[in-house]
Amino acid sequence: LKTRYRSWRKKPRSRAAWCSCAGSVIFRRTMSVRKWAMRGTLVGVAGGCTYATYSFFKPVAQVDFTGEKKMKRIQRFNSLVDRGDNLQAAAKSRGQHLASLKDEMFDVVIVGGGCTGAGAALDAATRGLKVACIERGDFSNETSSRSSKLIWGGFKYLQVAFAELLSTKSLSNPVSAVKKFWGEFLMVAECCTERSWLAGMQPHLVQYVPQAVPFSVWVQWPPYFNHPFYSILPIIALPAFWFYDALAGFNAPISYAMGPRKTKETFPQLKDVNYSAVYCESMHNDARTGTCIALTAATRGASIANYVEMTGYVYGGEEGATVTGIQCVDKLTGEKFEVKGTSVVLCTGAFLDAVRRMDDPKAEKAVAAAAGCHIVLPGYFTPGGMGFAELRTSRGATMYFLPWLGHTIVGSTDKKCDATSSPEVAEDEIQYLVNEAASCLSGDIQVRRSDVLSAWQGWRPLYRDPNAPPGAPVSRHHVIGVDEKTGVVFVCGGKWSTYRAMAEELVDKVVSHKKLWHARPCMTKKIKLVGGDGFHELLYVQLVQKYGISEDIAKHLAHTYGSAAFAVCELSKPTGKRWPRFGRVLVEGYPYLEEEVEYACKHEYAVTVKDMLTLRMRLPPINP
Ligand SMILES: Cc1cc2nc3c(=O)[nH]c(=O)nc-3n(C[C@H](O)[C@H](O)[C@H](O)COP(=O)(O)OP(=O)(O)OC[C@H]3O[C@@H](n4cnc5c(N)ncnc54)[C@H](O)[C@@H]3O)c2cc1C
Structure with a gap:
């Protein structure tokens, strides 16, 4: 072939002959590529059909995150033990917990009974560690009961990170831009995995809820997420949501599109739209989930008490500088006592700085709290159990309308300010949410101030590097730190969605820092929260x-x-x-x-x- 080709090349040829020759080569190549593409498509379609047939006929299986696949069946409860009463019997009374807190020596003493603290208590207790956990109010009475009630994968954060990667700023330092994007990508992937775990393993508390994103234009300007690329989001939304589904291993129901008529049927109160992309997030009653985590920790052997406030540290060690416990007060009786342990862990959310300053009043701030408000409207704003999202409000932020307990949650806002306990929501924030909600809906329906049933505000406990310059961007990741002088471990930032993963990382850190080698590996992925054993949809x-x-x-x-x-x-x-x-x-x-x-x-x-x-x-x- 080579010889023939060389002799052919040596012959003088006209330009037309060269062109026709090149054309025929390109044509043949294209044909062969097309042939392979056809074959690939056929194999794909055949595989898809086989899988669809298999899925149709196979028995319904319930994915269990313990690694087993159980056949779904309706369980009958014939004895008290089957009904889950054994869990309540295993838990001690508050008085018994207080007695243990006063008398015993613990491996880990946790301050804070929000999702992070209770999650850490459960993680440590199930590893065989002796755990104490105190909370100054009721369980999850602060931020953990004032969230948007979403267990989300973080679609918005993925888009914002991608927009930052595409921005001109990243050209000056592409390596750090890619690193930052990768960090955010991993965070979203972790959120998606944890969401699948929560919805799959704790279905009595967490359920998938569809969210529609209505688009009334094909090209949006000013663009979504403040980047020109996202002006075409209405065109690419569905593939973007499929990518998001893939990140969650397709454990959530698959995203789909609703045409203008179907959208109008589902949300008659919306303005006319071109179409809506529908994706799934999961939702829960956050305060209830928080209480269940604390109760599960108690049934697994943790000594846990609400209405016990930490007022100071107990010092010990060779130089008397290491923290070996905490001073507490029982807020119901006023009794003061000490809880002693090998390690003290602060899970006090947005109140972390106040607790850190009990040791060092001049300690730099580690929390950049951001206040978020929600309002509650009647349920007719989200009929049929489907929520919807407006991806660009007048502040350039995303606004959710979420169905919750037969009502509609609208939010949220994002404003930097220091955290206070039991906050009042400012009237201008409520009015902003009312106005934005009204602007999302058609003129046929009004949203009035008098429609607002209630409002709440919580603080995102975002981590701020104490050594960062003022105004530096604040991360949404959680950070686990150790005070070198006192040995106190603290956690800052994070979200409800990743409370379990965060607790696992936190307890790993405590185990390695305090050399608690008798601890077993984490097993919370296999644990159902109270009431989960024996639950089924019917x-x-x-x-x-x-x-x-x-x-x-x-x-x-x-x-x-x-x-x-x-x-x-x-x-x-x-x-x-x-x-x-x-x-x-x-x-x-x-x-x-x-x-x-x-x-x-x-x-x-x-x-x-x-x-x-x-x-x-x-x-x-x-x-x-
Ligand atoms: C408006 C808003 C919406 C959000 N929406 C979502 C969402 O949809 N999905 C999601 O995943 N995340 C969401 N988050 C984030 C999530 O709610 C928080 O990250 C999470 O609840 C923080 O939990 P935590 O346990 O760290 O803090 P907290 O819940 O605040 O718990 C800290 C606890 O420490 C206790 N404490 C403080 N000082 C002491 C002391 N001296 N002694 C004893 N106890 C003490 C407090 O009483 C408190 O209960 C949202 C946050 C906000 C503000």
């Missing part, structure tokens, strides 16, 4: 059939207590009516039972009426 039907309670109450109980709902129903008293036969509601029109109060006081460390109504039942946010 549990509420069993409750209705067995106890004669109404369907909405049964659904509320199943998704609050999981399989422990049987134990709550056992306490229920006759209503004296033909239907529902049992379960006296606390407030007419809401599915909360009087018996829940008794159950929470007896088994779940509920202490005050305010906590019962606000955190355990969530009545004030939805019924002011």
Whole structure:
């Protein structure tokens, strides 16, 4: 072939002959590429069809993050133990926990009972460590009960990171720009994995909720996420959401598009749109999940008490500079005592600096708290259990309309300011959210200030490098640090979505720093939170059939207590009516039972009426 080719080349040829020759080569190459592309497509289609046929006929399997695949079946509960009562029996009373806190020596003493602190207590207890955990209010009474209720994968953060990578600023230092993008990418991947774990392993508390993103133009200007590339987001939104689904291993329901008619049917209150891209995030009742984590830690052997405040440190060690415990006060009795341990871990969220300054009043700030507000509107703004998002408000931020407990949460804002306990929401922030909500909807429906049922504000406990210059950008990642002088470990930043992964990393750090080599490896991925064992989607039907309670109450109980709902129903008293036969509601029109109060006081460390109504039942946010 070579010889023939050389002799052919040596012959003089016209330009036309050369062109036709090149043309024929290109044509043949293209044909062969097309042939291979055709073959590849055929193999892909055949594979897809085979998988679809297999999925159609295979028995329904429940993915269990313990690594096993269980066949789904409806479980019947015939004994108290099956009903989950063993978990309550295993947990000690608050008085017993306080006695252990005073008398025993612990491996780890955790300050703060939000999602981070309770998560760390559960992680450490299940590794076989002796754990103490104190919380100055009720469990998850601060930021952990004032979130947007999303367990999200971080679609927005992925887009913002990509926009930063594409910006001209990254040209001056491409290596650090790529590194930063990679860091954000890994964070989003971790959020997606944790979201899949929570929705898969704790379905009684966390459920997937579809979110529509309506687009009324094909090219948006000013662009989304403040980058020109995202002006074409309406065109590329669906593939972008599929990429997001892929990051979560396709564990969430797959994203899809709704045409203008279907969008109007689903959200009649929206302006006319070209189409909507629908993707899934998961949602939960944050205060309830937080309480469940704390209760699970208690059942796994942690000594955990609410209404105990840390007031100072206990010092020891060779030079008397190492922290070997904390000074506490029982806020219910005023009694002061010390809790001693090998390591002290601060999980005090946005209040970290106040606790750090108990040791060194001049300590540099580590938290750049950012306040976020939400308002609650009636449920008719998110009909059919689907939320929607406006990706660009007048402040250039994203605004969510989320269905929650039969109502609609709208938020959030983002404003830097120092954290205070039990904050009031500023009127101008409420008005901003009302105006923005109104601008997203068609003129046929009004959003008035009087439609706002309640509002809340929380602080994102973002980490600020104490050595960074003023005004330096603040990261959304969590940071785990160790005070070299005192040996105190602290965690700052993070989010609800990654509370488990954060706790794992934190306890790993404590184990290596304090050389607690008797600790086992982390096993929280295999643990169901209280009520998770024996929960299934039809549990509420069993409750209705067995106890004669109404369907909405049964659904509320199943998704609050999981399989422990049987134990709550056992306490229920006759209503004296033909239907529902049992379960006296606390407030007419809401599915909360009087018996829940008794159950929470007896088994779940509920202490005050305010906590019962606000955190355990969530009545004030939805019924002011
Ligand atoms: C508006 C807003 C919306 C958010 N939305 C989401 C979301 O949708 N999804 C998501 O994943 N994340 C979200 N986040 C982030 C998430 O809510 C927080 O990162 C998380 O709740 C922080 O938990 P934490 O336990 O670290 O802090 P906290 O919940 O604040 O817990 C710290 C605890 O420490 C206690 N404490 C403080 N000092 C002491 C002391 N001296 N003694 C004893 N106890 C003490 C406090 O009482 C408090 O309970 C949101 C945050 C905000 C502000």
